[in-house]
Structures are given as structure tokens and as C-alpha cells.
Amino acid sequence: MYPADEAGLDGERDGSALSAQGRKLDFSFWPIRASATINVPSTRLFSLDPWAIIRQSIESECEPARLPEALACLGQASAFFEVGTSQGNEAARPLALYYSYLNLMKAYCLTRGGVATFERSLHGLWEEHAAGHGVENAVLSTVKPGRPFATDLKVFERIAMTLPGQSPALAGKYRLASVVPQILSGHRLWAEAADETERFFIVRDIAFRHHPASGDVWLRIDMLREDLSRFGIEPQDMLSRAGLAGTFRQVRCDRPKRVRFEQITPRRPVDGDPLPELQHLIDALRPSLWMTVTVIPPYRRYYLYLSPSTEADQRLPQLLSMYAMTYWLGSITRYRPHHFDELLRGNYGPRIRDFVTGQPLQFLYLMASEISRRDVARPSIL
Incomplete structure (x- = not known):
């Protein structure tokens, strides 16, 4: 069941979790380490x-x-x-x-x-x-x-x-x-x-998605619906204030407590290997994403910073x-x-x-x- 306010949205692009060397590839700013002969998943x-x-x-x-x-x-x-x-x-x-x-x-x-x-x-x-x-x-x-x-x-x-x-x-x-x-x-x-409202909102999940037939890869972001609603923030407003408007879009989510966004334009590998394309996806997202280092799994938490429209030029990495x-x-x-x-x-x-x-x-x-x-x-x- 989809929430009523998602009735007019497109479904997310067909795809599955991206795997490398037999295991799911978790999100990281540096997911791949290039060796002399092959790209391999990075380790923490x-x-x-x-x-x-x-x-x-x-x-x-x-x-x-x-x-x-x-x-x-x-x-x-x-x-x-x-x-x-x-x-x-x-x-x-x-x-x-x-x-x-x-x-x-x-x-x-x-x-x-x-x-x-x-x-x-x-x-x-x-x-x-x-x-x-x-x-x-x-x-x-x-x-x-x-x-x-x-x-x-x-x-x-x-x-x-x-x-x-x-x-x-x-x-x-x-x-x-x-x-x-x-x-x-x-x-x-x-x-x-x-005396201001909070501007950081935790990202509940970031995933690399992959379409095996075409080879396309893209990113998907999940937020908690209540994290936005308690401050009266609409999903489109969130995309705009986070600097993601035009690069991400809201799609229907089959998990009622979540709001889902996906990258509008996927990357298609020229040689069939999607791993070299991942850094391009990440570089497009990084200016909007903040990170904390933790001592408990998953050892990273990611957040979106929502700038007021009047402070767009004041935004820094x-x-x-x-x-x-x-x-x-x-x-x-x-x-x-x-x-x-x-x-x-x-x-x-x-x-x-x-x-x-x-x-x-x-x-x-x-x-x-x-x-x-x-x-x-x-x-x-x-």
C-alpha cells in the first residue's frame, strides 16, 4: 500500500541492489578501490x-x-x-x-x-x-x-x-x-x-541501485516521513533546500513510514562494469550530504542540510x-x-x-x- 499523497508519483526505476564480488555494496563516499587489474569494493x-x-x-x-x-x-x-x-x-x-x-x-x-x-x-x-x-x-x-x-x-x-x-x-x-x-x-x-528550527535531517538509507540488463546505476535515498512532517516540510521543498532539485525526484515508496527519492539520470557503463561509474554518482550528491563518524555500526550517519532560500549563496561544504x-x-x-x-x-x-x-x-x-x-x-x- 502506498500513502495517499503518493498517488500521483511515478514508481521507482526497475532495479536491484548493486553487488560486487558476491556481496551487496554498501554506500560510501569511497566504495571502490582501484587495483592494477580490477576495481574491488573498499573496506573500512x-x-x-x-x-x-x-x-x-x-x-x-x-x-x-x-x-x-x-x-x-x-x-x-x-x-x-x-x-x-x-x-x-x-x-x-x-x-x-x-x-x-x-x-x-x-x-x-x-x-x-x-x-x-x-x-x-x-x-x-x-x-x-x-x-x-x-x-x-x-x-x-x-x-x-x-x-x-x-x-x-x-x-x-x-x-x-x-x-x-x-x-x-x-x-x-x-x-x-x-x-x-x-x-x-x-x-x-x-x-x-x-530560536530557529533544525536544518539537518538524517538520511535513513542510501543505496546503490543497478539494472542488470542495461547496466545503469543510480542512487536511492530514503527519509523518514515523520522527520519531515514534524517541521511541515514537503518533499519537493526538501529537495530544493538540500540542493538536490533537478538531480533527484520523489518516487512512490512501498514503506509507508518512508519518503523515497532517486537520482533522475543514471550512469551507464561503456564496458559493462558499473563500478567505475559510482564515483560520478557520489560526486553529484556530496555537496548536499553531511556525515558523522560513529563508533558503532554502521560507523557513518548521513544527513541532508536544508538551507533557507535566502542563504543559498552561504552554503559551504x-x-x-x-x-x-x-x-x-x-x-x-x-x-x-x-x-x-x-x-x-x-x-x-x-x-x-x-x-x-x-x-x-x-x-x-x-x-x-x-x-x-x-x-x-x-x-x-x-
Whole structure:
């Protein structure tokens, strides 16, 4: 039985779960590992030390001419991370974390982004000082008029260009009030502080689908009906606000508690092997999908972020929103530490504390996955 409101919808495309080497292929940003002769399903890595995985990936894949700089950046990133996550002066932690992320991203861009060197580079972000000191008035600019070193690399821009599935185009200005809700960890604390409704909605299932006769492959997404209805969000509005309108469509679902969407345009392999086509499907979805790393199966949770229509130009990739927020807090603690104390006493205080203490390990595991191109998770052991 289909819900009454789905009567006018098309049924989903004929197909079945995609399998590889005799088992169902679970969704991942990196589902396939290419070997010299064949594409094989990727496996998840469990590690208590993601820095070791990052280092191994850089050593094996970074061009020799760039490797010394990449490893030096990685060493600094690890050292700053230790300071930023250790117990101590609360106001010193955001600045240490920012320099950790900055150097980790430099190592990533040297390995993956075609950057020869960061010897002449700028942060690529500038804090515009506003009348107030809080989140509501803060603005970050990606362009600073009159900067004398116009030919220097801008790190923030290079990160945007290197992250897969993302557009390198950046807005000239980003309002912190629009960036903060894009950070998944502590999102409900933001909603309470800002008196706003939640914008993240969990994806209950993402599946690779396959039509054996044609070879076509595509993605299917399931959401819980009640997750949308309790906030009065219609499926088409969800697609639009998540940035999926035109690439996904709602289809009938035989599970009454779920709302189902499928990719409109499938990929057809030229040589009969659907596996090389999967990354194209994923890259089209990635700008709309946020992820958390967990210590329990399935070790990943995926979410859609629903931007207000007025903030479409303020949307950033998940890692860049975390990076931008850390830059802002680091700038405050470096130049105006007394303003940081004011922030902690204000409505956003619990949100900022949660971000500084709870977000670093998520950022690290997300980056370990990005650099190694595999799901990296923390093992659930004592």
C-alpha cells in the first residue's frame, strides 16, 4: 500500500541492489578501490591513530618534490592538534586548532590538489570587524581589497578547489550566522540559541541501485516521513533546500513510514562494469550530504542540510564550514581574547564550547577518510 499523497508519483526505476564480488555494496563516499587489474569494493579502516593513516597516504601518493613540505605541514598539524585538544587555557584552544587544520589542509592540497608549494600563501579568509562581538554580526570575507600580495595562493580557495564533488566558486562574504548552523555537531544547541528550527535531517538509507540488463546505476535515498512532517516540510521543498532539485525526484515508496527519492539520470557503463561509474554518482550528491563518524555500526550517519532560500549563496561544504568557524574563533582568541570570554557567557556559549571540545576528533577522522579515500572509523574498544 502506498500513502495517499503518493498517488500521483511515478514508481521507482526497475532495479536491484548493486553487488560486487558476491556481496551487496554498501554506500560510501569511497566504495571502490582501484587495483592494477580490477576495481574491488573498499573496506573500512579502524584506527585509534588517524594521523598514522594520513601519513601513510601522503607518503605513498604525494609527488616526491612536494613530499617534504607535506610531511612538515602534517607534523605541525599533529603538534597543534595536541595543544588544541589538551586540557588547559580554554581561550588558547581555538587558535591551536585552527593552525592544526590549516596545516592539515595544506598537506591535503599538496597531495591531492596539484599545489606545488604554499611558501607564498595567505589564509584566504579575513574577519570583518562589526559593531557587535557575537555570531550574529560576524562576517568572513574571501576577498580583501588592496591586499598587496594578490598573486599569493589563498588556502581557503585551494581547499574548495581540491575537495571532490564541490564547486570551487566561493561567495565574497560569509555571515557566521549562516555558517554556524551548517556545522552538524551541536546543531540543536544552535537551534535553541538562535530560536530557529533544525536544518539537518538524517538520511535513513542510501543505496546503490543497478539494472542488470542495461547496466545503469543510480542512487536511492530514503527519509523518514515523520522527520519531515514534524517541521511541515514537503518533499519537493526538501529537495530544493538540500540542493538536490533537478538531480533527484520523489518516487512512490512501498514503506509507508518512508519518503523515497532517486537520482533522475543514471550512469551507464561503456564496458559493462558499473563500478567505475559510482564515483560520478557520489560526486553529484556530496555537496548536499553531511556525515558523522560513529563508533558503532554502521560507523557513518548521513544527513541532508536544508538551507533557507535566502542563504543559498552561504552554503559551504561540510569541512569548509568547520574550518571557517575555527578560523573565526582562532582570530578572536588571538587578537581579542576578552571577546571570546563574552561569547562563552552569551547565548551561543554552550554551542561554542561544544564545537571546540567535541568537533576536533570528528574533523580529524573526516580528513583521514578524505586523504586515504576510505571510511576511517574509531574502533569501539575499551
